[in-house]
Amino acid sequence: MLIGAHSIIYSTSPEADRAFLRDVLRLPNVDVGGGWLIFGLPPAEVAVHPSNEDGVHEFYLMCDDVGALVAEMKNRNIDCDAVQNQGWGLITHVTLPGGGKLGIYQPRHARPMAMSAGKPAKGPARRATKSTARKTARKMSKKTARKR
Numbered sequence: 373m374l375i376g377a378h379s380i381i382y383s384t385s386p387e388a389d390r391a392f393l394r395d396v397l398r399l400p401n402v403d404v405g406g407g408w409l410i411f412g413l414p415p416a417e418v419a420v421h422p423s424n425e426d427g428v429h430e431f432y433l434m435c436d437d438v439g440a441l442v443a444e445m446k447n448r449n450i451d452c453d454a455v456q457n458q459g460w461g462l463i464t465h466v467t468l469p470g471g472g473k474l475g476i477y478q479p480r481h482a483r484p485m486a487m488s489a490g491k492p493a494k495g496p497a498r499r500a501t502k503s504t505a506r507k508t509a510r511k512m513s514k515k516t517a518r519k520r
Contacts, residue, residue, distance in 0.1 A: 413433075
């Protein structure tokens with residue numbers, strides 16, 4: 373059923389932020405065409421927090437030593453917020469080259485086992501065209517209608 377999760381970081385300087393993820397954080401990546409990089413991530417987890425509104429999501433990377441990470445960023449002249457102890461973990465925010473902030477924390481809570489990943493897609497990745505997107509939407513609509 374599920375084979376992974378895809379997170380998106382929106383940026384006014386996507387090329388610079390992609391270079392940061394590739395060169396500074398050294399995340400494995402593939403170029404799916406035209407310099408559009410998709411990054412691999414370590415095992416992930418998801419939590420549901422209470423909120424007064426729906427549709428709000430946050431993305432954090434986790435590390436095993438937030439102090440060492442902040443020191444490495446400082447050596448590279450990359451700004452980090454002061455580390456805050458939240459009880460459940462130690463958290464900072466790294467300023468990306470595009471100006472956005474990326475949350476990184478050292479968890480102090482229990483961690484679930486990671487799901488096993490599905491098989492990667494065969495062949496080169498393709499970006500969906502408007503035509504293929506419409507076809508996929510029609511197929512999904514027909515499947516939903518049949519289930520009712």
